[in-house]
Amino acid sequence: MRLPLAIVLFWTAVALVTPLLGLAPDDIHLENILASPDAHAWLGYDDLGRDILSRLLTGASVSLTVAVAVTLFTLTFGTLLGLLGGYFGGWPDRLLMHVTDVFLAFPGILLAIAFAAVLGPGLDNLILALCMTSWVGYARLTRAQALSLRNRQHVLAARSLGASTTRILLRHMLPLLAAPLLVELTFSIASLIIAEASLSFLGLGIQAPHASWGAMLRDGVRYLLVAPHYVLAVGLSLMSLVLAVNVLGDHLRDTWDVKTQKAGHD
């Protein structure tokens, strides 16, 4: 577990430190177009003569920022909806299930693509589009768990002692949901990193001149013939992060013995 943890910590540190380094990822040096790595740019230069390493580090920062922002929102929103639905049942719960069914009927990131397309490009809209689609996993998971928790002895005891609904939900049920939610969260971070890159790859996310892994991969594919190191550097970075996060997720799931359904987001 040390290596995946180290990789995740490395990229987190990169994401936190990069904005403070004063790099110039958008600086254009036309004399260096698609030049190979040298002492100043360890990974060479892109199609506008920009330093690939600087852009790669900045891209990591963007990627993790998006993943964390979306996760904070969807975790709160999805868990709340799922808790309420599972605890109270009735027609609001059935409605919630139908709505999630509809969202799940759009495979993979298709719906995020559709939302991002109509909202228009840009960082804010990218985050919004991903928020609109990725709360579903948390809602379904929490709802299923809440359904089985609401009749547990300790919940019934709390209710008969006159505990308020808020107290029962937050103090007696939510702590038992922490483990499965954390496992789901780990996998969801991995799929959000891929989703952000996918949308930026399609030109729907981060816009030029700002750096992002998806947009860099798209440029890299265009110059595959002349500068294969471009695509390789970005692709390997993305893969190392996603792989490490997934391995950590698997490990957490096995340790806590949580049964999860991996929500499809590829």
Next chain:
Amino acid sequence: MMSHLLQRVGGTLLTVFGVLLLTFLLVHLVPGDPVEVMLGESASGADRAALRADLGLDRPLPVQFAVYLGKLARGDFGVSIYGHVPITQLLAERVPATARLAFLSLSLALLVGVPLGIAAALRQRQWPDRVATLSALTLSAMPHFWLGPLLMLVFALWLGWLPVSGMESSASIVLPALTLACGLTAILTRMTRTSLLEVLGEDFVRTARAKGLPEKTVILRHALRAALLPVITIVGLQLGSLLAGAVITETVFGWEGVGRLLVESIEKRDYPVTQACVLVIALTYVLVNLLTDVLYSRIDPRIRFAA
């Protein structure tokens, strides 16, 4: 069993309605005036009014939705803003390409994934198992827009065996199909392995062995038939991510399918086409899942003979 089926079909109809509603509402999510966004600032007032009327945007929302549903029921997806081509015609041109791609990658994944999974289960914790587990993990971290260029680099540029992109030669389909098939193969391998391992611990397998049947018959006739049932469900579910993945893969390889059409329409802000593509992909997914479910309940004796 009939009631199970009816329930399933009823649920699907409800979902289809929701999908139609959500796709319909897409255009209304456009910030500001969708007509202005689609036509750009240089368009004349008459053009705008014409498009607004054409899309029915000047009418109340429920009426618009009813009109939308009515047109769809007649197979009319509307007209594209660029070139004024009927969208049904655009789809008819593009669907076969995506279908070919999906069929080939699905077959590839089945042909490789299932045998590999069987091998992994029978040689648990030995090298086929380790290779299968490791490759499944790695491939799950390789999105199509990274795997695709990698395959392109190796097979088209370095080895020169296959065309880089486009659709000119019949070999053009190989790389995009491989890109789509890899992840699916990994998932199928994992599923087959897990499922077969579970079944091998069942009583009926022990009975078959106790009867003195040869191991080959036990595995192929008894265990595998039961083990492949959950794999059918996975294939149905994965066809969805195959179609969604086609959006990216077709873009990478310049494959003129529905996915490429979707991305092109987004670039041109041709929202009626975007809407149609999203709808076609989502409905195909819903339909395939329903069919998988029906097929499953026909094959699985536990469901077939229940009540």
